[in-house]
Amino acid sequence: MLALLARRAGFSALSLVLVTSCLFILTRAIPDSPARIVLGQDVSQVQLSQFEHDHGLDRPVVVQYADWLENLLVHGDLGRSFITGRPVGPDIASSLPVTLELVVVAFVFSCVLSILAGTLSALLRDTAMDYGVRLIAVLGVSIPGFWLALVLIMALAVDRDWFPPGGVIPWSSGFTDHLNSIVLPTFCLAIFYMAVLSRMTRSSMLEVMGQDYIRTARATGLPGWRVLLYALKNALVPVVTVAGMSFGYMFGWALVIESVFNINGLSRALLTAIQQRDFVLVQGVVMVFTFIFILANLVADVTNVWLNPRMAALAA
Amino acid sequence: MTTQAPKEPPAMTHGLTRRSGMLAAAASVLSSSWIRTARADETGTLTVALSTNPVTCDPINMGSHDWEIISESIFENLVEFDIEGNLKPQLAKTLPEISADALVYTFDLRDDVLFHDGTPLTSEDVKYSLEYTIDPANKASRGPIFNRLSHVETEGPHRLHVHLKVPFAPWTAFLTKFMGVFPKGSREKYGPDYFRLSPKGVGTGPGMFEEWKPNDYISLRRNPHYWRKGVPSWERLVVKIIPEDATRVAFLLGGQADIIGAPPAREFSRLKTRKGIQGAAIPTFGGWTVMFQNPSQPPFDDLQFRKAIQHAVDRKTIAEKIYFGLVEPSGIPAPASSWWYDKEADDMTAYNLDIARQYLAKSRYPNGTEFDMEVSSEPYLLDSKDAAVFLQSELAKLNIKVNLRMSSSQIVQTHVMGGTYQSAMANFMSPGEATYFLMAAFTANSFMSKVNGSIEDPEVVAALKIIFAEPDQAKQKPVYTKLMRHLAETSYFTWIGYFAAANLWRDRVKNFKPSRGLTINVYDVSVT
Numbered sequence: 087m088l089a090l091l092a093r094r095a096g097f098s099a100l101s102l103v104l105v106t107s108c109l110f111i112l113t114r115a116i117p118d119s120p121a122r123i124v125l126g127q128d129v130s131q132v133q134l135s136q137f138e139h140d141h142g143l144d145r146p147v148v149v150q151y152a153d154w155l156e157n158l159l160v161h162g163d164l165g166r167s168f169i170t171g172r173p174v175g176p177d178i179a180s181s182l183p184v185t186l187e188l189v190v191v192a193f194v195f196s197c198v199l200s201i202l203a204g205t206l207s208a209l210l211r212d213t214a215m216d217y218g219v220r221l222i223a224v225l226g227v228s229i230p231g232f233w234l235a236l237v238l239i240m241a242l243a244v245d246r247d248w249f250p251p252g253g254v255i256p257w258s259s260g261f262t263d264h265l266n267s268i269v270l271p272t273f274c275l276a277i278f279y280m281a282v283l284s285r286m287t288r289s290s291m292l293e294v295m296g297q298d299y300i301r302t303a304r305a306t307g308l309p310g311w312r313v314l315l316y317a318l319k320n321a322l323v324p325v326v327t328v329a330g331m332s333f334g335y336m337f338g339w340a341l342v343i344e345s346v347f348n349i350n351g352l353s354r355a356l357l358t359a360i361q362q363r364d365f366v367l368v369q370g371v372v373m374v375f376t377f378i379f380i381l382a383n384l385v386a387d388v389t390n391v392w393l394n395p396r397m398a399a400l401a402a
Numbered sequence: 403m404t405t406q407a408p409k410e411p412p413a414m415t416h417g418l419t420r421r422s423g424m425l426a427a428a429a430s431v432l433s434s435s436w437i438r439t440a441r442a443d444e445t446g447t448l449t450v451a452l453s454t455n456p457v458t459c460d461p462i463n464m465g466s467h468d469w470e471i472i473s474e475s476i477f478e479n480l481v482e483f484d485i486e487g488n489l490k491p492q493l494a495k496t497l498p499e500i501s502a503d504a505l506v507y508t509f510d511l512r513d514d515v516l517f518h519d520g521t522p523l524t525s526e527d528v529k530y531s532l533e534y535t536i537d538p539a540n541k542a543s544r545g546p547i548f549n550r551l552s553h554v555e556t557e558g559p560h561r562l563h564v565h566l567k568v569p570f571a572p573w574t575a576f577l578t579k580f581m582g583v584f585p586k587g588s589r590e591k592y593g594p595d596y597f598r599l600s601p602k603g604v605g606t607g608p609g610m611f612e613e614w615k616p617n618d619y620i621s622l623r624r625n626p627h628y629w630r631k632g633v634p635s636w637e638r639l640v641v642k643i644i645p646e647d648a649t650r651v652a653f654l655l656g657g658q659a660d661i662i663g664a665p666p667a668r669e670f671s672r673l674k675t676r677k678g679i680q681g682a683a684i685p686t687f688g689g690w691t692v693m694f695q696n697p698s699q700p701p702f703d704d705l706q707f708r709k710a711i712q713h714a715v716d717r718k719t720i721a722e723k724i725y726f727g728l729v730e731p732s733g734i735p736a737p738a739s740s741w742w743y744d745k746e747a748d749d750m751t752a753y754n755l756d757i758a759r760q761y762l763a764k765s766r767y768p769n770g771t772e773f774d775m776e777v778s779s780e781p782y783l784l785d786s787k788d789a790a791v792f793l794q795s796e797l798a799k800l801n802i803k804v805n806l807r808m809s810s811s812q813i814v815q816t817h818v819m820g821g822t823y824q825s826a827m828a829n830f831m832s833p834g835e836a837t838y839f840l841m842a843a844f845t846a847n848s849f850m851s852k853v854n855g856s857i858e859d860p861e862v863v864a865a866l867k868i869i870f871a872e873p874d875q876a877k878q879k880p881v882y883t884k885l886m887r888h889l890a891e892t893s894y895f896t897w898i899g900y901f902a903a904a905n906l907w908r909d910r911v912k913n914f915k916p917s918r919g920l921t922i923n924v925y926d927v928s929v930t
Contacts, residue, residue: 169457170616171595177616236648244655251656252649348644348653350618358455358617361779361810 094387098380103155105376106369110151113365119143120168120363141168154369164370169362174370178352182374184254185344185351188268189336192276197329200280204287204325205318208295219284226281231339235274235346242270252348271347275339279332286328290321323390330386334379446624446637448911448929450922451644451659453781454811456620459611460597461582462535462542465815467783467831468663470579470921471641472620475609476518476601477582480509480528481574487687487834487918489575493523493583493606497574504569504871511560515629517585518610519603525556530586532564540589544580546849547842548573569871572841575833579919608634608925617643635913635928645780654679654906660929661907661914663922664781667726673906683728683904684916687740687834689783691729693775693793693896694818694826698855701773702825706765708893712751713758714800715793721899724788729899734886735839737900741875742836747886751893755799762800770801776818776826778811783829783920784901790827821852829901831920836882841866843894854894861888 121137138144142153157163164175207219243251255267294300294317303313341353352371359367452468461473482492491497493515498507515523534540536548550570555563566573584604589597597604602611608630609622622639642659644650647666651673653659665673665681674681695702695711702708717731733751736743762768777790787808794804804825809817817823832838842850844862851858865885869878903916910930917923 167616170599170614181617239649239652244652247656251652251658252644253653253658345646346649348642348646348649350615355617362455362457362812 090387090391091384094384098377098384101380102373102376106155106373107151109369109372110147110154113363113368114143114147114150116363120365158373164373165366167359167364167367169359169364169367174367177355177367178370178374181350181352181355184349185337185340185353188254188272188275188340188343188349188351189333191268192272192336193279193329193333195272196276196280196283196332199276200283201287201318201322201325203280204284205291205314207284207288208291209314211292216288219288223281223285226277227285229277231274231278232342232346234277235270235343238270238274239346252346254349254351271343271349274346275336275343278339279329279336283325283329283332286325287321290324291317294321319393323394326386326389326393330383330389333382333386334375337375337378446635446929447640448636448638448924448927449640449642449658449660450924451642451650451653451662452922453643453645453647453650453664455617455643455645456614457812458598459601459614459620460594461580462544463598464580465543465812467579467921469641471924472609472622473582474579474607474921475622475639475924476605476607476611477584478515478606479577479581479583480511482578483575483834483917483919485915485917485919485923489578492578493528498564504571504873505566507564507566507574509562509564511562512629513560515606516627517604517606518625519585520627521585523583523606524559524586525562526559527586528562528583529554529556531581531583534589535581543849546847547576547580547838571870571873572833572835572837575835576838579833579921609639612638619643630925633925635926636924639924647781647785651906654908657908659908660911661905661922661924661927663905664783664785665904665906666781667724667728667784667904670726670728670904670906678909679906680909680911681904681906682916683902684918685730685737685739685902686831686900686918686920687737687836688832688838689901689903689920690735690830690832690839691725691784691786691789691898691901692828692830693898694823694828694853695895696821696823696825696853696855697857697894698821699824701765701767701771703855704765704767705893706761707767707771708896710758710761710765710800711797711802711896712890712893713754713761714796714802715751715896715898716753716796717898718753720789720792724792725784725899725901728784728904729901731899733897734890735897736836736882736886740836742879742882742886744883744886747883747890750887750890751897758800762802767802770803772803772805774805774807774824776807776809776814776823776828778814778828779808780811782811783831786827786829789898793827818853819850821855834918837866837869840885857894859888859892859894861885 119134119138121134135144142150154165157165163173164178166172167174167177203219207216210216239251243249249270250267253267255263257264300313300317303316337353340351341357343349344351344354345357352374356368356371359371450471454466454468456466456469456472458464459472459476461477464470464473478492480492480494481489481497484490489497493512494509495512496510498509500507511523511525511528517523532548532551532554535542535545536551538545550567551573552565552567555565557563583606588604592604599614600611608625608628610625612621612623614620619640619642621641624634624637628634644653650659650662651666651669654662655676670681670683673679693715695708697703697708712733717733721727721729721731730738732738732743732748734744734747738748762770775790775794777786790806794806797804814826814828818826818828830839840862842848843854844859845851845866846856846858862885865881868881872878903918903920905916905922907914912928912930914927
């Protein structure tokens with residue numbers, strides 16, 4: 087296990103360096119200078135050059151990257167936003183919890199429901215329950231998230247007044263209020279992955295339930311729930327791998343959800359930063375997302391080793 | 403986060419059973435409190451939702467007419483346009499006295515105006531503000547608009563004389579949107595980022611800067627010492643950033659926003675009749691929807707090609723079917739209802755595909771060509787995307803392929819203003835008078851010179867010179883007539899029409915009307 091973690095840590099560090107360096111090159115390749123946005127439409131070449139000099143944009147990309155990396159590793163400083171002039175670290179720290187909460191709640195929601203629904207669907211194969219779960223899964227995969235979000239806003243927030251149409255009400259305004267405000271966005275975020283994971287759980291369970299060791303377990307007279315647990319533990323290995331990836335992907339989906347629900351989270355901040363050519367903020371946000379993605383996959387790998395200890399030997 | 407008082411529970415239409423009673427009780431526990439907090443505040447917070455993201459609060463660098471709601475609420479000017487488009491005094495007691503040679507404007511200032519930090523306004527502050535703005539060293543993006551101003555002389559604490567280098571009548575109209583009065587020495591004291599990001603204490607307007615939460619909102623507090631007693635009625639102004647059309651509308655319908663800008667044209671008529679919602683549109687004299695073309699770049703460096711494009715644009719259909727009547731079609735830089743409009747010039751650009759084909763045949767591209775058209779991904783003032791797609795399909799009839807390039811409105815603006823574009827479908831706003839855009843785009847060294855490929859058109863320059871020095875509208879009219887026909891003939895840009903200022907607001911908002919100046923004006927607005 088330790089060898090696995092050590093290898094993963096090394097791989098993660100390398101991934102972070104690769105992602106951030108690629109991002110640096112890509113953002114600097116964009117022809118529009120942020121100076122034109124910050125200084126206005128009538129920026130002269132002198133003003134533009136001065137701005138780029140002040141912000142180090144006139145130096146070679148490699149030097150800029152090395153400086154950025156040094157500031158990050160030595161001082162924990164992600165740099166200052168071109169647009170607001172403020173350090174991006176605190177801005178990321180203030181908007182990350184909203185996105186993280188949406189994603190975590192949506193992830194837990196989709197995992198619990200999909201495992202439950204997928205298992206039931208497999209156990210009650212070709213029954214009304216199975217057909218129902220499969221239909222919902224097909225719909226969940228097929229319906230575009232932004233469209234579903236708009237329909238739910240109109241139906242449940244505007245016409246019915248059951249939920250606020252957007253924004254996230256802070257915890258300080260009340261626990262119930264807060265939970266109500268995240269129901270629609272988390273549902274819209276979760277539904278796609280719930281569909282994917284439930285189908286995967288179903289097919290994996292069907293495969294495992296047909297294995298010899300399950301038949302043997304039954305033949306030994308083990309209670310049904312015990313057999314089910316054995317089967318589920320093995321069936322979950324591919325589901326956990328996909329779930330780990332899904333957790334990372336959800337931060338990408340959150341961009342759409344945060345835009346539609348007008349939630350001031352980190353994904354929306356990334357979109358605005360891209361539009362405003364605020365490279366420093368883009369770098370900071372992408373680095374945080376990459377880190378989370380890598381961490382989620384690491385957790386998935388560790389969980390798989392726990393579910394199936396033979397995988398530790400394979401990974402080593 | 404905005405809040406609102408609890409809503410009346412819906413009337414019971416069914417008999418009350420134990421089960422439904424329990425459900426209702428549970429629902430009320432779950433819902434009533436969050437409805438209170440989710441909605442716009444009953445205690446005096448006015449929430450306005452706009453579609454674009456701001457980059458500055460500084461009036462002398464402000465590029466977005468949407469966000470002038472912030473700069474115009476914090477900063478004031480010598481004069482202002484009211485919501486009906488009438489020029490009237492603001493920090494000045496009366497409109498200026500103008501010398502016989504039209505080179506000196508004398509203003510008498512109000513003596514009851516305080517800056518937000520409590521210091522009184524004097525003529526020295528106005529002199530400082532104007533001279534700071536026009537000094538090229540300070541690189542104010544709006545400075546070049548006022549570059550015909552020479553200097554300012556003060557005469558006591560409440561009187562000043564503004565000297566012009568040449569007659570330039572429209573400068574007072576430009577003041578209202580692109581200038582602001584701030585305390586003497588404040589720029590050096592606080593630095594540029596202060597005015598850009600958190601201008602506290604440096605304005606005289608009804609709103610005092612409170613907070614800018616990036617990507618979310620900018621908020622102002624009521625100025626308790628505002629010189630217009632009883633104004634504003636709101637305690638707090640929150641201007642939210644909601645780029646998505648549907649979400650902005652949902653915020654309005656759900657009560658999280660009181661007023662919205664850039665309502666979707668397709669839905670405007672339906673929404674304004676919805677219960678609890680009001681809406682209105684008012685024609686503007688300065689809001690254009692236009693296809694900018696860079697005449698210094700192929701294919702737009704070819705006059706025949708530009709004329710082909712002019713005649714290939716069905717403005718009437720765009721106005722009626724895409725903007726649903728919120729745009730008044732016009733092929734020249736004059737709204738049909740304005741006094742400087744010339745029908746013959748407009749007819750010179752009329753939609754006619756046969757004529758378009760004839761011009762195309764005479765151009766360097768008889769078999770068609772292709773070009774890029776930049777379009778803003780989020781609506782700035784109005785959504786241009788549908789119009790751009792329509793133009794794309796129309797021009798395809800002439801075998802002209804239009805490659806649509808979507809970017810944020812700020813990026814499109816910087817490309818257009820910087821002259822680094824081929825064509826762009828955009829909305830443009832100027833004060834409600836005729837010269838602003840012509841002066842900016844067709845004269846050398848102006849802030850929009852590059853839009854027109856830095857081409858200085860001598861006929862336009864000569865006409866503007868006459869107009870600037872001639873106060874009599876009747877005498878200006880023939881000059882404008884000639885000018886409009888010249889612009890139709892040269893077809894530098896393809897004007898589509900002039901749009902109306904349109905807003906939707908909730909019933910709780912009182913004394914609100916869309917402004918002819920297009921920027922939402924909230925001075926006299928109250929919330930109940």
